[in-house]
Amino acid sequence: GLIKKDADFSQKLPGERLPVTQSLEVAILGLGDWGQQVILRSLENTPFSFIKQFHLIAGENYESVFTQFSKAPKMQVYRAGEYEAVLKNTSISAVIISTPCQTHYELAKTALFAGKHVFVEKTFVLEETHAAELISLAQKKGLTLMVGYEFMYDDGFSETRDLIKDFAFGEITEVELYLFNMKKGALSNNEKYGTSIVNHHVTHLLSILQTLLGVQRMDKIDLLEAESEYVRLRLRYGGIETTLVAAVDLPNRQNYRTAIIRGTEKTLEIAFDGPHPVFTLKKTSNAALISAMDEEYPRPFQQTFTTPSVQREFEHFFDCMTQNRRTLSGGQTALHLVKMTDQIEKSYQEKMRVAQEQFADEAAQTRQDILQIQKTFLLEKSQDAGFSEINTSEISTSEVNTLKRNETQALKGVETTLAVVNYLSNKPYTSADEIARHLNLNLDALKTIYQIMQRVPGVQKIFSRGDNYDYFKVVERFFEQNHYEVTFFVGLSCPYKCSFCRMTMASQEKKEGYLGQGEIDGRSLRFSIKKPDLLKYHEVVKVLDGLEDMRDLGRPVTVKISGGLEPLSDPERVAFILEAAKKRGFPVRIYSNGILANTPDKREIVLSCDDFRISLNALNEDYFQDIYRLGTTKSKKISYANIETTLRELVAERTRLASKTRIGINYVVVKGNIYEMWLMVALCRNIGLDYVNFNTDYCDDFDDKAYIAIDQQIKKIKTMQGRGDFLSLKIEFGGALLKNNVFAKQPQGEFDPGSMAKLKVFVDPAGEVTPVHEGTYPFRTSEGKTEQNPYVLGKLSGETNLKGLLKEDHALSPIEFRYLAPFELILGLELMREEKDEACGIKATDSPYRRSDAITTSIS
Ligand code: SF4
Numbered sequence: 001g002l003i004k005k006d007a008d009f010s011q012k013l014p015g016e017r018l019p020v021t022q023s024l025e026v027a028i029l030g031l032g033d034w035g036q037q038v039i040l041r042s043l044e045n046t047p048f049s050f051i052k053q054f055h056l057i058a059g060e061n062y063e064s065v066f067t068q069f070s071k072a073p074k075m076q077v078y079r080a081g082e083y084e085a086v087l088k089n090t091s092i093s094a095v096i097i098s099t100p101c102q103t104h105y106e107l108a109k110t111a112l113f114a115g116k117h118v119f120v121e122k123t124f125v126l127e128e129t130h131a132a133e134l135i136s137l138a139q140k141k142g143l144t145l146m147v148g149y150e151f152m153y154d155d156g157f158s159e160t161r162d163l164i165k166d167f168a169f170g171e172i173t174e175v176e177l178y179l180f181n182m183k184k185g186a187l188s189n190n191e192k193y194g195t196s197i198v199n200h201h202v203t204h205l206l207s208i209l210q211t212l213l214g215v216q217r218m219d220k221i222d223l224l225e226a227e228s229e230y231v232r233l234r235l236r237y238g239g240i241e242t243t244l245v246a247a248v249d250l251p252n253r254q255n256y257r258t259a260i261i262r263g264t265e266k267t268l269e270i271a272f273d274g275p276h277p278v279f280t281l282k283k284t285s286n287a288a289l290i291s292a293m294d295e296e297y298p299r300p301f302q303q304t305f306t307t308p309s310v311q312r313e314f315e316h317f318f319d320c321m322t323q324n325r326r327t328l329s330g331g332q333t334a335l336h337l338v339k340m341t342d343q344i345e346k347s348y349q350e351k352m353r354v355a356q357e358q359f360a361d362e363a364a365q366t367r368q369d370i371l372q373i374q375k376t377f378l379l380e381k382s383q384d385a386g387f388s389e390i391n392t393s394e395i396s397t398s399e400v401n402t403l404k405r406n407e408t409q410a411l412k413g414v415e416t417t418l419a420v421v422n423y424l425s426n427k428p429y430t431s432a433d434e435i436a437r438h439l440n441l442n443l444d445a446l447k448t449i450y451q452i453m454q455r456v457p458g459v460q461k462i463f464s465r466g467d468n469y470d471y472f473k474v475v476e477r478f479f480e481q482n483h484y485e486v487t488f489f490v491g492l493s494c495p496y497k498c499s500f501c502r503m504t505m506a507s508q509e510k511k512e513g514y515l516g517q518g519e520i521d522g523r524s525l526r527f528s529i530k531k532p533d534l535l536k537y538h539e540v541v542k543v544l545d546g547l548e549d550m551r552d553l554g555r556p557v558t559v560k561i562s563g564g565l566e567p568l569s570d571p572e573r574v575a576f577i578l579e580a581a582k583k584r585g586f587p588v589r590i591y592s593n594g595i596l597a598n599t600p601d602k603r604e605i606v607l608s609c610d611d612f613r614i615s616l617n618a619l620n621e622d623y624f625q626d627i628y629r630l631g632t633t634k635s636k637k638i639s640y641a642n643i644e645t646t647l648r649e650l651v652a653e654r655t656r657l658a659s660k661t662r663i664g665i666n667y668v669v670v671k672g673n674i675y676e677m678w679l680m681v682a683l684c685r686n687i688g689l690d691y692v693n694f695n696t697d698y699c700d701d702f703d704d705k706a707y708i709a710i711d712q713q714i715k716k717i718k719t720m721q722g723r724g725d726f727l728s729l730k731i732e733f734g735g736a737l738l739k740n741n742v743f744a745k746q747p748q749g750e751f752d753p754g755s756m757a758k759l760k761v762f763v764d765p766a767g768e769v770t771p772v773h774e775g776t777y778p779f780r781t782s783e784g785k786t787e788q789n790p791y792v793l794g795k796l797s798g799e800t801n802l803k804g805l806l807k808e809d810h811a812l813s814p815i816e817f818r819y820l821a822p823f824e825l826i827l828g829l830e831l832m833r834e835e836k837d838e839a840c841g842i843k844a845t846d847s848p849y850r851r852s853d854a855i856t857t858s859i860s
Pocket residue numbers: 494495496497498500501502503504563564565566593
């Protein structure tokens with residue numbers, strides 16, 4: 001749906017204004033925060049010097065308003081009860097109403113009947129009939145009735161509307177509006193005003209939409225999420241796909257207000273949470289437009305709009321009132337907004353009801369399951385002294401039989417179990433003794449609770465819904481299923497020069513020694529390592545033999561080929577490892593930047609692995625050059641156009657070769673590419689890839705606004721996925737993208753990297769083995785000198801094989817958590833948790849994250 005050329009844009013703030021010459025008296029009704037700090041403060045300024053007298057009508061805060069203003073010039077203070085008497089004063093020509101919105105209808109009606117012009121803050125009124133009645137009353141009496149939708153009077157939004165109208169962005173295809181407000185005070189919207197977030201916040205978003213796109217038809221409302229202080233919906237406005245999201249009570253105590261207007265050619269991002277909106281104009285990334293390279297990215301759209309919107313709003317009100325003009329946000333515009341708000345409010349209430357019911361059902365089921373398993377346990381183990389005391393503080397009964405009879409106590413046990421589940425969902429790395437201390441339980445009771453947790457499906461659901469879902473997934477793979485992973489680092493050089501890459505840094509520093517330019521096997525390589533003793537092929541074979549033994553002992557093994565540098569810079573080696581691993585039946589994954597998979601022979605190599613994962617964070621040429629080509633000139637070969645072509649050719653070749661290789665993208669989310677996450681999904685689907693993974697890099701630090709923006713992108717993608725937009729494309733989001741994930745809330749500390757060798761190792765091109773990514777080459781050196789790498793277990797050689805290395809105890813230097821990749825951090829934390837639990841008698845098999853079949857047969 002695209003905006004039509006004939007869209008109704010007639011509702012526009014008139015450019016020229018006639019100054020108000022006569023002096024006026026104005027009544028202000030309602031002097032809460034907004035009334036005092038915004039309205040009154042604004043009207044006291046120079047542009048409104050024609051106001052010769054303010055009549056302030058205060059509510060419950062009369063005393064404080066009186067103390068503050070009664071002595072001030074031009075001010076007179078009244079009590080609420082005096083409203084009608086004040087209206088009798090014929091020198092007052094206008095009434096400004098800033099009270100809770102349920103009172104607007106009556107108060108505005110009274111003022112109109114008394115012959116006053118009326119300004120009502122949004123939300124106008126709660127019922128459409130009331131809106132219609134007031135509008136027609138004002139019309140009949142020839143009075144101005146205007147509603148305070150401040151964003152409609154923002155110069156930046158008005159300017160944007162003109163640009164939209166002039167097709168400066170091409171045709172508009174999509175609009176996203178976000179309004180996240182901090183909560184002020186302890187009360188919710190509902191408690192404070194008796195109205196919902198729809199009436200308070202979504203109505204603002206609708207007014208912005210109306211400002212940007214004119215008065216249009218709204219339909220296809222789809223309420224996606226509804227909570228008491230959060231709402232997310234999609235709709236069509238004038239045929240344009242629109243997302244509206246509003247929230248209050250942010251955990252981060254920060255406003256986040258953003259508008260994204262996406263046209264076929266340009267995309268405008270407006271951040272309007274500061275004193276003045278910031279506009280950023282970018283070229284719309286889209287497969288068809290990517291080849292154009294003529295513009296800089298991002299190109300700021302620098303406009304300074306210094307007049308506050310509230311001032312504009314009141315200027316307009318007094319203009320309309322004195323010149324007898326139609327207001328921009330009165331009449332049909334206001335009625336339209338009330339209608340739209342009301343329509344959304346109805347869907348919102350319905351969604352809330354359904355969601356609450358469903359949540360209650362699920363929660364009840366989980367409680368029921370816990371209760372039953374708890375009882376079964378107690379019956380089975382009643383002889384066991386360890387279980388006679390379930391929980392000394394919560395369940396004080398010492399005898400199981402008493403507990404069995406005593407339903408109330410049993411229910412308390414359910415609550416205790418859920419408390420443990422929630423605790424672990426937030427901090428999954430917490431050891432048993434810490435939880436026991438924190439929740440005041442004894443360890444035996446906690447052990448039983450862990451066993452109950454293993455058997456209740458609802459517990460897994462709670463885990464999988466929290467921000468740490470990836471923790472539980474990683475634990476399942478590496479601890480429960482006992483996977484082992486060996487990653488061969490293969491690359492000798494890299495055509496990219498990523499700004500965040502150590503190799504790029506090293507090459508820029510031009511240091512002699514471990515890193516730099518060099519020569520290997522007679523080949524001259526840029527950014528290569530100076531290591532003449534590359535791992536010999538027969539040593540690779542020995543590693544794989546060792547893995548075969550491991551696999552035969554029941555451990556699933558995965559072989560990865562990746563690189564400190566680009567693995568396909570050494571295709572023979574990739575081919576060798578791949579073939580040898582496949583011969584032994586190991587699944588092989590290749591991680592690459594893909595740019596070298598541009599010849600038929602290299603494509604054939606990668607199309608014989610199980611999974612070919614390409615890192616790509618850019619969706620257009622400019623950004624591509626920006627992030628991957630630090631300090632180099634633009635290159636046609638190393639370009640976005642090229643990687644996209646390579647991907648398409650890979651997919652075509654896969655079909656020709658009837659290969660089963662999965663091909664996917666790993667997109668590292670950084671601040672500069674958040675809003676394009678969903679476009680990457682669209683591109684992958686368009687090319688015919690199998691998956692796209694979104695992850696973060698441990699170099700990037702997100703602020704609160706970035707976390708909100710990412711969260712909204714994830715939700716957006718999931719919604720589109722739910723509608724079937726992306727067919728069977730598999731989409732995964734790394735937990736580290738979420739604000740409450742262990743990675744973002746990284747606990748401080750360090751751990752022994754040697755223990756991680758139980759789960760995975762890296763083998764570098766020279767055969768050095770290390771359990772952590774930080775220990776792989778190119779290892780950072782100080783002052784250009786080669787240092788002993790503190791995380792290396794040893795070097796593979798004729799005498800030392802991987803099996804031997806893993807058997808030995810290695811005293812490696814402890815590594816700080818902050819140097820671990822997100823996935824390694826999880827492994828490290830879980831290793832520590834298990835170790836601590838074991839020390840207090842809780843075996844790995846009793847871990848709360850293992851699963852056990854639910855006891856169904858023995859439940860009576
Ligand atoms: S693709 Fe990898 S190896 Fe190449 S420059 Fe970027 S981060 Fe470094």
